Amino acid sequence: PAAPTVRLVEVGPRDGLQNERQAIATATKLALIRRLAAAGLKDIEATAFVSPKWVPQMADHAEVMAGLPSAAEFPGVNYPVLTPNLKGFEAALAAGAREVAVFAAASEAFSQKNINCTVAESIARFEPILAAAQTAGVRVRGYISCVLGCPYQGEVAPEAVATIARELLQMGCFEVSLGDTIGIGTPAGVQRLIGTVGEQVPAARLAGHFHDTWGMGVANVAEAWRQGVRVFDSSVAGLGGCPYAKGATGNVATEDLVWLLHGLGESTGVDLEALAACGEWICAELGRPNGSRAGRALRAR
Ligand code: HMG
Ligand code: MG
Numbered sequence: 001p002a003a004p005t006v007r008l009v010e011v012g013p014r015d016g017l018q019n020e021r022q023a024i025a026t027a028t029k030l031a032l033i034r035r036l037a038a039a040g041l042k043d044i045e046a047t048a049f050v051s052p053k054w055v056p057q058m059a060d061h062a063e064v065m066a067g068l069p070s071a072a073e074f075p076g077v078n079y080p081v082l083t084p085n086l087k088g089f090e091a092a093l094a095a096g097a098r099e100v101a102v103f104a105a106a107s108e109a110f111s112q113k114n115i116n117c118t119v120a121e122s123i124a125r126f127e128p129i130l131a132a133a134q135t136a137g138v139r140v141r142g143y144i145s146c147v148l149g150c151p152y153q154g155e156v157a158p159e160a161v162a163t164i165a166r167e168l169l170q171m172g173c174f175e176v177s178l179g180d181t182i183g184i185g186t187p188a189g190v191q192r193l194i195g196t197v198g199e200q201v202p203a204a205r206l207a208g209h210f211h212d213t214w215g216m217g218v219a220n221v222a223e224a225w226r227q228g229v230r231v232f233d234s235s236v237a238g239l240g241g242c243p244y245a246k247g248a249t250g251n252v253a254t255e256d257l258v259w260l261l262h263g264l265g266e267s268t269g270v271d272l273e274a275l276a277a278c279g280e281w282i283c284a285e286l287g288r289p290n291g292s293r294a295g296r297a298l299r300a301r
Contacts, residue, residue: 002267006225007043008254009177009207009233010036012282013064014045014082015251016239018057020286026060030067032282036236037074039274041254045101045233046079049088065095080141084115084122089129093136100133101177102126103143104168106161109152110145110181123167130172142168143209147178147193148185158196166200175205177233180220183213183249187223194227203228210252212238212291217252218260225264232257237279238291253292255279273298 013033017024029047036044046068052059061081068079080099083089092100104122105111111119126142133140147161165176178193185193190208197206208224208231210217221232234257240250258270272294279295290296 004042004267004269005230006261006266006268007207007231008041008257008261008268008270009043009045009080009231010041010236010254011045011209011233011251012036012235012237012239012254014048014058015233016235016237018048018055019241020057022286024057024286026063026067028285029060029064032236032278033064033079034069034074035278035281036275037069037077039278040268040270041275042076042269043078043080046081048082049092049095049097049100050082050084062091062095065092065097068096078139080139083129085125086128086132089132093132093138097138099139099141100129101141101143102129102168102173103145104164105145105150105181106156106164107146107150107153110150113152114145119164123164123171126168126171134172140173141207142171142173142176143179144168144176145179145181148180148189149182151182158193161193162197162200165197165206169201169205175207175231176201177207177209177231179209179233180211183211183217185210185220186214186216187219190220190223191227194224194229198227204230207231207233209233211240211249212252213241213249218256221252221257222260222264225261225266232261236275236292237283237295239282239286250291253279253295255292255295255298259294 047061047064048058083100234254235251238253276295
């Protein structure tokens, strides 16, 4: 198969599962990760080294890391994990993580709710992570949440996103993923966002992370792609969202992105049939409907 021209970061095991209320067995999470790797995904966000009081579903982070497939089984697969502070980074390192992600927000209100500190404080907390990661030879990705709107403060200026993106790259992040946390953005907003952020940082260092709450996920990816972005985050079957939190839904479905991107002539290295089967399997495990339109269409064939 052709070398991938677009890099897909599968965030299902982390973003897709973190809000799930029912307890999910570690073995199920590991089976999901194996099936995703078998479908050809090379970047699979495995878990989060966050506080189990805040996000109970990720409390088995060390067990997940211990059970990851070997490099012999799936060569060249990265398993990044979230680390909000040095404590999380040290635990991730001890568990064998070779890539981590720090996460900031473009909105003060969201920063407080999500990580209990101001945006400036969060950036200051990342400094020692970046330093320790450099010593340990660990790659650090940066996330920015609420890039197209905030559930608490509403509008978010693209300039605010651009400033944080530049800071994260200057600190040593290899890439910055722009998160439409509540999936409220439209392609017009994406165009403005990438235009403004692109004045400060090269598009080659950006990733798009679109939640699909308002059904704009695929359209937003297509627009970001048109603007030169070639890395996208997604979750198999569109996993994510909390059945009890009104309005929260999952990431754009990986199956839908693969269909879109292959249609645009890009290669992703992903076997869509195998991925769709993985999506059907995890939805059955969780007892939820499949959020991927392409996944459902393939099944109906
Ligand atoms: P805090 O309460 O302000 O932290 O939480 P603290 O330093 O005061 O510590 C309080 C307790 O947490 C202490 O334990 C610490 O040891 C413990 P206690 O003494 O009470 O028993 N603690 C930790 N435990 C495990 N791992 C750690 C850790 N740090 C402290 N790393 C904190 C601050 C950041 C820890 C907390 O707010 C937190 O864990 N937040 C995580 C929130 C989260 O995971 N959100 C979802 C991921 S982000 C996302 O989904 C967006 C994204 O997808 C992009 C997008 O869509 O926009 C990435
Ligand atoms: Mg997210």
